[in-house]
Amino acid sequence: MRVVVIGSGIVGSSVAYECAKAGAKVTVLEAGRVAGATSSISFAWTNATTKQPRAYYDLNVAGMRAHLELRRDFGATPWFNQTGSIEWRNRAEDQPAYLENFRQMRDWGYGVAWISRKTLAEMEPDVNIAGIGDGPIAYFPEEGWVDPALYCAWLLRAAKSRYGAEVHEFARVTAIKEAGGRVRQVQTADGTVFAADAVVNCTGGWAEARLGDAHGIPLASTIGVLGFTPPVALTLRSQLHADDLDIRPDGAGRIMIHKISVDATMTGAVPLATDSAQAADLLRAAREVLPALQAVELEALRTTVRPYPADGFTCAGEMPGMQGHYMAVTHSGVTISPYLGRAVADEVVRGEPHASLDTFRPDRFFQKPSPVARMSEA
Secondary structure, eight states, rough: OOOEEEEHHHHHHHHHHHHHHTTTTEEEOOOOSSSSSSSSOOOOOOOOTOOOOOHHHHHHHHHHHHHTTTTTHSOOTTTTEEOOOEOOOSGGGHHHHHHHHHHHHHHOOOOEEEEEEEEEEHOTTSSOOGGOOOOOOEEEEEEEEEEEEHHHHHHHHHHHHHHHHHESSSOOOOEEEEEEEEEEEEEESSOOOOOOOOEEEGGGGGGGGGBBOOOOOOOOOOEEEEEEEOOOOOOOOSSETTTTTTEEOOOOOOOEEEHHHTTTTTTSOOOTTTTTTHHHHHHHHHHHHHHGGGOOOOOOEEEEEOOOOSSSOOOEOTTTTSTTTEEEEOOOOOHHHHHHHHHHHHTTTTTOGGGGGGOOOOGGGGGSHHHHHHHOOO
């Protein structure tokens, strides 16, 4: 079976590896460089917290488990850091939702516990404990973060060396061609044609585009902004989530900073300078949590398109109207990619459907009422 995977980010790399492992002849077509778009500009947090309704939570938990299971294939997973997360809320108006999420996650069996300020100070002595309000502090020991570029490199190398997959960078797909109601070929911008029995679209924030005979899905993507410090002499290990602020180590002593309110200032994925207002906002908030950052400025500021299918939920399954045209697009790519790769391989190559994806099929966008809308209203 010939499977063409469009996109080499964390979802595309997972799908390519698992389809090749399942016995397909896999070709990956990437418009730029491997992991060169959204995947490499991601906070890359593996988690299922706040992921509702239950079907979406279960999908994310399956992804977290699949990250651990990859160790069976690779022996070591140098891209995965299961460091745990620590979370609190200083704003009184945020407390009810925060407490309700803790209750819901605990009731569903998620790893979460309250910890004291003394415990937090012992775990992360760089954190400004005095800057935390009176509310409770939650600890999520099973959460972590991924280095997406390393992940993609390792999985694609294995797909090539173990299973004979081909990876073509700077090969932008312009058309998927059908005959008799099913996928037959994929064409790139330079006119090269690849025969295909199945095509898996893993283009993330670009999945709305029509490609020849194949239509896309509706998106409601947003813009994400990340700040990166130079190496700093900190011992921070955990991720920190305070109000709308997210902080984590990013290797080699660097700290990554994200703030939802900064994302909201953006109207496009335009470059930002390290002396911009957005950079100042990120540093100001991060310095309140990590005082050691007072001595540094941001080394880099990066923006990207964050892929959201129109209803906010993962989209995975065969597209209506063309047999063999499969969509795999999600905002939760970092968390669910290893599971989604296996599920896609089972469905596309082995012909074994996954009930866990039934709620997230793309046909919901082309019929009414939407299954996901019904689920989220329940």
